[in-house]
Amino acid sequence: MAKNHTRYIFSMGELKRKDNSIAFSNEKGNFYLPIEETRELYCLNEVSFNTKFLDFIAKAGITMHIFNYHGNYSGSFYPKEYLISGELTIKQSLAYVENRLTIAKSIVLAIAANIHETLYHYYRHDKKELKPYLDWLKNDVSALLSVCAKIEQVLFVEGQIWNRFYDSFRHFLPEDFVMNKRVKRPPDNPINALVSFGNTLLYTKTISAIYHTHLNQSISFLHSPEEGRFSLSLDLSEAFKPVVVFRTIFELVGRRRISVEKHFDKSLNYALLNEDGKKIFIDAFEERLNETFMHPRLKRKTSYKNCLKLDGYKLIKHIVEGKEFAPFCLKDKM
Numbered sequence: 001m002a003k004n005h006t007r008y009i010f011s012m013g014e015l016k017r018k019d020n021s022i023a024f025s026n027e028k029g030n031f032y033l034p035i036e037e038t039r040e041l042y043c044l045n046e047v048s049f050n051t052k053f054l055d056f057i058a059k060a061g062i063t064m065h066i067f068n069y070h071g072n073y074s075g076s077f078y079p080k081e082y083l084i085s086g087e088l089t090i091k092q093s094l095a096y097v098e099n100r101l102t103i104a105k106s107i108v109l110a111i112a113a114n115i116h117e118t119l120y121h122y123y124r125h126d127k128k129e130l131k132p133y134l135d136w137l138k139n140d141v142s143a144l145l146s147v148c149a150k151i152e153q154v155l156f157v158e159g160q161i162w163n164r165f166y167d168s169f170r171h172f173l174p175e176d177f178v179m180n181k182r183v184k185r186p187p188d189n190p191i192n193a194l195v196s197f198g199n200t201l202l203y204t205k206t207i208s209a210i211y212h213t214h215l216n217q218s219i220s221f222l223h224s225p226e227e228g229r230f231s232l233s234l235d236l237s238e239a240f241k242p243v244v245v246f247r248t249i250f251e252l253v254g255r256r257r258i259s260v261e262k263h264f265d266k267s268l269n270y271a272l273l274n275e276d277g278k279k280i281f282i283d284a285f286e287e288r289l290n291e292t293f294m295h296p297r298l299k300r301k302t303s304y305k306n307c308l309k310l311d312g313y314k315l316i317k318h319i320v321e322g323k324e325f326a327p328f329c330l331k332d333k334m
Contacts, residue, residue, distance in 0.1 A: 001279065004290050004305075005039040008282055010275050015041075015049040017056040035060050040208055044278060045069060063211060065204040071272055073200045076230075078211050085214040088316065092219045095319045101154065103221040103318070103325055105145045108158045110239035110327035112141040115165050117330040118242040118250075122172045129171045133164050154222070165242075176260045177253050187271045190260050194253075194281065197273055198245035199237075201285055206233040206240075209308040214316060236311050239327040244304055248288045252281065293333050307334075 001008040009015075013026030022033040022041070041057070041064040057064060058079035066074045095103065116137040123130045141161065148154045166179045169191065177191045187193040207230050210217055220231035222238065252258040263277030264270040273281060288304065295302040302310070307328050318325035328334065 001282070004286060005037060006042065006286065007033050007038055007040070008042045008044060009047060010044050010278065012046045013048075015043075015047055016053050022057070035062075038062055040065070040204075042204075043067060044071065063208045065207075070268075071197065071278070073204070076204060076207050078207070081211070083212065083214045084216065088214045088319065089216045089219070091319050092216050096219055096221060096225070100151060100221050101148070103315075104151060104154045105148065106325050107222045107235055107238050107327055108145060108154060108161070109142060110329060111158065111242070112137045112161055114239055114242040114328070114330045115161065115246075118247055119165075119168060127172050130168055133168050136164070137161070151222075158222070173250070173253055174256075190264050190270050191249075193264065193271050193273055194249050194258070195245070197278070197281060198249060198285060199241060201282070202237045202240060202245050203230075203233055205289065205305065206230075206237040206308055209305070210236065210312050212309060213312040215312055236308065236315070236327070239311070239329075240304060240308060243328070243330050244285070244288050248281070248284050252284055257284070295334055296332065297334050304328075 001010065007022075009024060011026050011028075013024055016023050016025070018030075018032065020035055022035060022038060024031045024033065024047075035056075038060070039062060041062060043064065044067045046069050047066075054064075054077060057077075061079055061082075063076060063078040065076045068074050116134055119130050119134060123134055141157065144157050145154065148157065170178045173191075177194075179189075179191045179195075187196045207217065210230070210233055215232060217230040217232050219225055220235045223231045223234040225231045258277060258280055260270050263274060263280065265272045265274050290303050290305055292301045292303050294300070295307075311327050314323075314325055314327070317323040
């Protein structure tokens with residue numbers, strides 16, 4: 001399955017180099033992927049490969065994201081960082097020490113603004129029950145953040161935003177997809193399965209976007225810069241969750257393109273998308289991510305995918321030049 005230089009592999013099999021192509025082999029035969037038309041590989045099943053293959057895709061600048069048989073994200077492989085800057089890493093570290101709260105608050109404000117813009121569509125279409133939450137997002141979140149003096153307080157406000165957001169689903173989603181509470185690892189119902197899968201896809205897209213900037217993936221501001229994860233990708237993906245992940249989910253569920261009976265694994269209590277469900281979700285996710293619109297400042301068409309990288313450049317401008325960091329805003333399309 002190919003989507004805008006991204007290749008998704010759903011079957012068990014083996015990846016290897018064949019001349020100047022990526023060869024995928026399974027019981028159905030051999031399939032070839034042109035190396036020059038591939039920027040990302042997603043292995044969504046048990047796939048084997050060797051170091052010779054990794055060296056081949058590394059030299060081609062291809063990022064590979066690996067999921068296990070049950071669809072859980074295992075990790076990412078990307079080539080040696082070719083843009084990493086020691087000077088910027090030092091300044092990024094200083095920004096963490098001196099300016100973490102400001103950057104973290106900017107991210108949370110963007111989450112609130114983009115959730116508001118996403119849900120306002122339903123409010124306009126007669127879901128008036130959303131008004132108290134929309135008013136809170138618009139009028140109260142900024143005031144709450146302004147008095148936060150510690151990162152824990154900022155995270156508490158962020159948690160309130162997401163919890164109220166999940167609670168709002170009952171006003172406009174079918175009963176099968178109402179969320180009682182957010183459960184991440186592992187998901188325990190269909191809506192949690194969709195959210196977890198969508199958030200993971202967005203996280204991996206952000207990893208790939210940051211790879212093509214000078215930023216250090218491990219130095220983050222809202223999320224704790226822990227070992228063993230690309231925490232800056234968690235930061236920069238946050239503002240795009242309402243825009244890309246949740247608008248995709250709401251459209252698929254609202255138009256009944258995804259159903260509990262047809263597209264979830266019954267043996268796992270409907271808490272995991274089956275292969276057909278993943279294909280439908282990925283198709284809609286990629287379509288949303290690559291949707292183009294006029295960027296008001298650049299005066300040219302761009303996509304949400306490109307805006308992920310642009311947010312990385314905005315952060316660099318803030319770190320190096322002290323310019324205000326304002327993550328992507330859906331209303332302003334920038």
